[in-house]
Amino acid sequence: MPHLDRREIAAIFLGGAIGSLLRVWLGRTFSTGVADWPWATFAINVSGSFALAYFATRLQERLPQSTYRRPLLGTGLCGAYTTFSTMQIEIVQMIDHDRYGLAGAYALCSVLAGYLAICAATALVRRVRVIA
Amino acid sequence: MSAWTWLAVALLGGVGAGARFLIDSLISVRAVGDLPLGTLAVNTSGSLLLGLLVGLAVTGNALVLAGTATLGSYTTFSTWMLETQRLAEDAKSPAAVLNVLLSLLVGVGAAALGRSIGAHA
Numbered sequence: 001m002p003h004l005d006r007r008e009i010a011a012i013f014l015g016g017a018i019g020s021l022l023r024v025w026l027g028r029t030f031s032t033g034v035a036d037w038p039w040a041t042f043a044i045n046v047s048g049s050f051a052l053a054y055f056a057t058r059l060q061e062r063l064p065q066s067t068y069r070r071p072l073l074g075t076g077l078c079g080a081y082t083t084f085s086t087m088q089i090e091i092v093q094m095i096d097h098d099r100y101g102l103a104g105a106y107a108l109c110s111v112l113a114g115y116l117a118i119c120a121a122t123a124l125v126r127r128v129r130v131i132a
Numbered sequence: 133m134s135a136w137t138w139l140a141v142a143l144l145g146g147v148g149a150g151a152r153f154l155i156d157s158l159i160s161v162r163a164v165g166d167l168p169l170g171t172l173a174v175n176t177s178g179s180l181l182l183g184l185l186v187g188l189a190v191t192g193n194a195l196v197l198a199g200t201a202t203l204g205s206y207t208t209f210s211t212w213m214l215e216t217q218r219l220a221e222d223a224k225s226p227a228a229v230l231n232v233l234l235s236l237l238v239g240v241g242a243a244a245l246g247r248s249i250g251a252h253a
Contacts, residue, residue, distance in 0.1 A: 012153050013146035020145020020205045021138065024196060028133075045209040052210035053217070071153070080149040080205035084175040084212060084235075085182040088243040092183070095240075111232055114213040122217070 011068040015076015019048075023081050035097035038090045041083065042110060048082035049114040053121035062125060137193055141201040148205030166227040168215040171208065172235055176242045178207035183243035187250020 023044055030040040055073040059066065087110060094103035133141075155177075156170035163169040182203045185195060212235060219228040
């Protein structure tokens with residue numbers, strides 16, 4: 001068992017609570033039908049990937065070491081804001097409705113857009129010169 | 133949803149994120165090789181459990197709390213993508229591609245399996 005830092009766990013809990021609220025609220029506000037393109041999940045996962053790469057790259061390569069920012073913003077907030085399980089169930093439901101093309105397109109577009117969002121945010125942080 | 137339900141969404145989301153951190157840490161320290169097995173384990177188990185809830189015909193606020201809030205926060209898309217991109221950046225492209233394909237294949241399979249188990253329970 002790795003050493004547990006209570007404040008680190010608290011930071012993850014707080015970030016996770018906020019991420020969960022945001023995702024549930026967005027999902028209810030922009031709800032779509034079963035086996036339709038899940039715009040809320042898609043937008044959440046892509047925007048959350050961008051935010052995670054931004055925070056992770058900045059905290060790792062740009063800012064002085066901090067113990068609680070990464071757990072709060074990365075593991076907690078972005079980790080909980082984005083979701084994998086909902087995406088998988090959505091794909092299963094598309095397959096159920098014989099919408100194989102949609103299921104494939106949703107999986108492919110999510111991965112491509114999420115990956116590109118990570119690349120873009122990482123490049124954005126690294127492009128900014130550090131003024132010493 | 134009532135204020136109490138929203139409060140539960142927040143608390144359970146925090147629990148889900150904490151559980152992800154603990155399980156990911158436990159698995160990552162033991163993992164060998166390049167694949168981020170901690171995230172894979174979390175995402176697969178979360179998909180199985182969400183499938184189970186759907187198979188058991190859990191709906192309404194119960195599904196929002198146990199599914200969307202808890203398991204939604206437990207599993208993660210952004211970390212999966214970040215780890216994949218960092219693998220590719222480290223010239224480990226085969227591992228990056230494998231991480232994407234394996235996660236999707238196992239994730240969809242786990243969600244379908246969970247649902248099937250739930251539907252027959």
